[in-house]
Amino acid sequence: MDLFQLSLFFSISALTLSTTCRSTPQPSCYDDVQKGLSSHLNSSIADEINRLANIPETITWLKKTRREIHQYPELAYEEIKTSKLIRHELDHMGVSYKWPVAHTGVVATIGSGSPPFVALRADMDALPIQEMVEWDYKSKVDGKMHACGHDAHVSMLLGAAKILQELRNTMQGTAVLIFQPAEERGEGAQKMIEEGVLENVEAIFSLHTGYRWPTGTVASRPGELLAGCGAFQAIISGKGGHAALPHDSIDPILAAAATVISLQNIVSRETDPLDSQQVVSVCKIHGGSAFNIIPESVTIAGTFRAFTKKSFNALKHRIQEVITGQAAVHRCTAELDFLEEYHPTIPPTFNDERVYEHAVRVSSHIVGKENILTAPSGMGSEDFAFYLDHVPGSLLFVGTRNEKAGSHYPAHSPYYSIDENVLPIGAAIHASFAHSYIQNLISNN
Numbered sequence: 001m002d003l004f005q006l007s008l009f010f011s012i013s014a015l016t017l018s019t020t021c022r023s024t025p026q027p028s029c030y031d032d033v034q035k036g037l038s039s040h041l042n043s044s045i046a047d048e049i050n051r052l053a054n055i056p057e058t059i060t061w062l063k064k065t066r067r068e069i070h071q072y073p074e075l076a077y078e079e080i081k082t083s084k085l086i087r088h089e090l091d092h093m094g095v096s097y098k099w100p101v102a103h104t105g106v107v108a109t110i111g112s113g114s115p116p117f118v119a120l121r122a123d124m125d126a127l128p129i130q131e132m133v134e135w136d137y138k139s140k141v142d143g144k145m146h147a148c149g150h151d152a153h154v155s156m157l158l159g160a161a162k163i164l165q166e167l168r169n170t171m172q173g174t175a176v177l178i179f180q181p182a183e184e185r186g187e188g189a190q191k192m193i194e195e196g197v198l199e200n201v202e203a204i205f206s207l208h209t210g211y212r213w214p215t216g217t218v219a220s221r222p223g224e225l226l227a228g229c230g231a232f233q234a235i236i237s238g239k240g241g242h243a244a245l246p247h248d249s250i251d252p253i254l255a256a257a258a259t260v261i262s263l264q265n266i267v268s269r270e271t272d273p274l275d276s277q278q279v280v281s282v283c284k285i286h287g288g289s290a291f292n293i294i295p296e297s298v299t300i301a302g303t304f305r306a307f308t309k310k311s312f313n314a315l316k317h318r319i320q321e322v323i324t325g326q327a328a329v330h331r332c333t334a335e336l337d338f339l340e341e342y343h344p345t346i347p348p349t350f351n352d353e354r355v356y357e358h359a360v361r362v363s364s365h366i367v368g369k370e371n372i373l374t375a376p377s378g379m380g381s382e383d384f385a386f387y388l389d390h391v392p393g394s395l396l397f398v399g400t401r402n403e404k405a406g407s408h409y410p411a412h413s414p415y416y417s418i419d420e421n422v423l424p425i426g427a428a429i430h431a432s433f434a435h436s437y438i439q440n441l442i443s444n445n
């Protein structure tokens with residue numbers, strides 16, 4: 001959808017608050033708003049949120065913020081500049097926050113300061129990729145790049161902070177804005193949770209840029225959205241010796257070869273071919289030093305993914321059984337490690353149906369009902385799933401594809417870029433979600 005038309009549409013139907021009321025909201029302003037809007041409070045507030053997101057100065061600021069972060073990408077737990085920028089902007093808005101949380105994370109709160117609490121989340125880290133996009137705001141750090149849109153995620157959530165802060169006196173609860181580190185390592189969310197960011201939170205929401213869908217659309221699905229992801233490594237040990245005397249050795253190469261084949265059989269032979277939604281890939285095999293020496297041990301490593309928690313856990317269990325079983329059958333031993341320390345096992349991303357429905361309602365008010373799309377389930381993973389293990393929530397993709405803007409490359413590509421017109425849309429969806437979810441919780445109690 002053309003953004004100019006979008007903002008025009010919403011500014012025509014927007015709730016008109018006086019400038020004084022907007023910039024320094026007082027309880028009396030809220031009373032006036034309530035009196036005039038008793039029957040349409042939610043949609044009028046949503047219109048106002050949209051209007052605030054599309055103020056030209058706000059759009060300029062959203063782009064400037066994103067470009068600043070884009071030029072100085074920082075990897076997991078190194079988000080020093082990004083974190084500082086976030087705090088600087090929050091200070092400027094007069095929003096209070098907690099820092100440091102999980103090393104570089106920032107957690108801001110806006111609203112009444114009392115329950116209900118509803119959380120919004122953005123991730124801050126970049127990737128070890130050399131940017132190949134030639135543009136004025138290209139990464140200034142060699143070998144590092146925001147190739148997953150996390151620069152846009154931060155900018156959109158700061159945009160939501162600005163909007164919610166304007167409307168804070170209309171909030172009967174509190175929005176918790178989570179800026180987390182280390183999503184790409186799959187660790188940040190878990191660390192933030194350990195430090196208590198979900199305390200008393202009733203629902204959580206997040207947006208991810210989506211290169212598959214055009215700007216002005218939103219895509220997601222209830223239930224299983226993204227796969228759970230785990231890694232494994234096994235050292236299969238036997239007894240080394242001369243290739244001419246295999247009977248004096250215990251051959252770990254034979255055991256490893258049988259193990260690799262048996263691992264492939266789990267998905268192909270044990271799951272419904274029409275509905276498997278699982279994958280096991282052995283991606284590394286290493287052993288031996290010469291053509292005529294049976295080695296002492298062989299290392300194999302790989303990854304596994306599945307959609308439901310049940311199938312994910314079952315798959316993990318079968319991998320364990322197959323590796324130890326095949327090693328034993330071939331008179332070897334297997335030392336198995338799921339590598340949690342380096343590649344945390346990420347659970348499947350499961351969108352709570354009720355929260356998803358709410359997110360879709362809110363988004364359709366912003367992008368139009370016809371621009372809400374159903375996303376297919378994907379084999380990628382998101383550490384947002386850790387939050388969803390604790391509280392109901394939903395992840396939505398916000399479309400950024402625009403051939404003219406060159407934003408049609410997949411995430412993690414050195415050519416990845418976004419259409420910056422997504423920024424006010426994302427800011428408005430975030431703010432609208434928190435505001436209206438809080439309002440609904442209040443009305444339902």
Ligand SMILES: [Zn+2]
Binds near residue numbers: 147148184411412
């Ligand atoms: Zn990524």
Ligand SMILES: [Zn+2]
Binds near residue numbers: 148150
């Ligand atoms: Zn990402």
